[in-house]
Amino acid sequence: MKLWDVPVSGNCKKVRIAARELGIELERMSLDPSKGENQRPEYVEKNPMGKVPTIEDDGFVLWESAAIVVYLAKKLPAKRLLPADPRGEADALRWLFWGASHVGPNVQRLGQERVYKARLGGGPPDPAIVAAAEKELARFVPVLEQQLASQPHVLGRDYSVADIVLGCTFDSARMVQYDLAPFPAIRAWLERLQARPAWRE
Ligand SMILES: N[C@@H](CCC(=O)N[C@@H](CS)C(=O)NCC(=O)O)C(=O)O
Structure with missing residues (x-):
């Protein structure tokens, strides 16, 4: 399976971790956005957004990181990264959509x-944009904190695609100086995730 990625991208990390958890070999094609490699016609033909990640599996091209992680999990159902029953699967998708709508963009x-x-060299941060993003996160992040206060993983006892996708988003949040100090359950969860071999690698 081919993966077009940018090594520092949190969205690409979701795919690399899921593949590692599942034992799927990836042939990585790393793109350098500073050289405009993600805007080259041969890449935009695969991903019209000009964004990463994109995978190609036996001629099937897919972009959007959460969709890719779900696709990988469904290829190997025995690994149980995605609940098999309709309610369990819907619960997982609920958290993926939640992250993609309310957390990731901020x-x-x-x-x-x-x-x-x-x-x-784009100048200082725009305080209005930073304040608006912080305000949105202040509204939504406590929802995950509450979810993790009484259970080790997003869906409960079992590690799943929701931990991979949201864990990478919150890892990126920390890297962009979003203060996780008020969220001890999220911090403890991130530590548990980062202790897994697939995350360490
Ligand atoms: N919703 C998309 C977001 C993808 C995305 O924004 N990727 C960033 C890297 S983390 C990117 O390609 N940025 C380059 C650009 O916007 O031109 C996903 O989850 O795959």
Whole structure:
């Protein structure tokens, strides 16, 4: 299976970790966005967004990191990264959509303002954008904190695609200076995830 990725991207890390957990071999094609490699016609033909990650599995092209992780998990159901029953699967999808709608975009805004602008000489962070992202996160992150206060993983006892996808998003949140100090259950969960071989590698 081929993966087009950017090594530092949290969205690509979700795919690499899921593949490692499942024992799926990836042939990695790393792109350098600073050289515009993600905007080259041969790549945009596969992913019209010009974003990473994208996979190709025997001619099947797929982009959007959470969809890719679900696809990988469904290829190897015996590994039980995605609950098999309809309610369990819907619960997993609920958390993936939650992360993609309420957390991921705000973390990306913080990254853009606090990290990439500085790196690309784009000037100081815009305080209005930072404040708006922080306000949204302040509303939604406590929901996950509550979920993890009484159970080791997002769906309960078992490790799943929800831990892989949301764990990478929250790992990125930490890297863009989102303060996780008020969220001890999330911090403990991230430590548990990072102790897994697939995460360490
Ligand atoms: N919703 C997408 C987001 C993908 C995304 O934003 N990827 C970033 C890297 S983490 C990217 O390709 N940025 C380059 C760009 O926007 O041109 C997913 O989950 O796959």
